[in-house]
Amino acid sequence: MLTVQKVDRLTRQHAEILTIPADASIVHAAEMMRRHNVGCLLVLDAGGNLDGLLTERDIISQVVATGENPFNVRVGKVMTRKVLTCSPDMSADEAQQIMAANAIRHLPIVENGKPVGMVSSRDILAQQVSAMRIEIQQHTRILDQLENEHPGISRLQTDNSGRVVI
Known part of the structure; x- marks a missing residue:
């Protein structure tokens, strides 16, 4: 019989929540994603509240595809704000x-x-x-x-x- 699973039970036990500040570079974010083998980082404000979300798609569509220099682009510029x-x-x-x-x-x-x-x-x-x-x-x-x-x-x-x- 299939059981109803709650979302908090699906995440890896004791998995670190990967966050990045809005003022970090896209290169830093991409390196972090590669190192942790994830496609998304949470962007938090100074109070630890969710400020946005940065995904691989954001990086590809708003930085790579537009020819911007990823060393100069900040996470806050391309992150998804309405999460x-x-x-x-x-x-x-x-x-x-x-x-x-x-x-x-x-x-x-x-x-x-x-x-x-x-x-x-x-x-x-x-x-x-x-x-x-x-x-x-x-x-x-x-x-x-x-x-x-x-x-x-x-x-x-x-x-x-x-x-x-x-």
């Missing part, structure tokens, strides 16, 4: 729906105005694949048990009309 967020108790399904509806891949998890994590479409996909794998294993065990209890049942075949062909 959609979720709460730790939001379901993974709800988070996925928000991401799909808004064509985004990252959703900061915010509690009491402060970022406490990040969930990505990759995190949700990994959870869904894991849940499906468990479901398939359970169904396989049931089918194996049925075959043991009723030898020959595997020879039964169902056509597309839902009828059992003997």
Whole structure:
């Protein structure tokens, strides 16, 4: 049976929240993304509140594609300022729906105005694949048990009309 997973359970346990100041260079941000193998950084203000989000797409579309010098461009110039967020108790399904509806891949998890994590479409996909794998294993065990209890049942075949062909 598939269970409803909350977004805070999908993020890596004790994973560091990767942040960068708005006045950092794009080169520094790109190096940080490469070093941590992520595609998104949170931009915080001096009070630790979420100020924006910097993604690989922001860098490509607003710096690389426009021919700007990434050493001279600051994160604050290209970051996404209107950031959609979720709460730790939001379901993974709800988070996925928000991401799909808004064509985004990252959703900061915010509690009491402060970022406490990040969930990505990759995190949700990994959870869904894991849940499906468990479901398939359970169904396989049931089918194996049925075959043991009723030898020959595997020879039964169902056509597309839902009828059992003997």
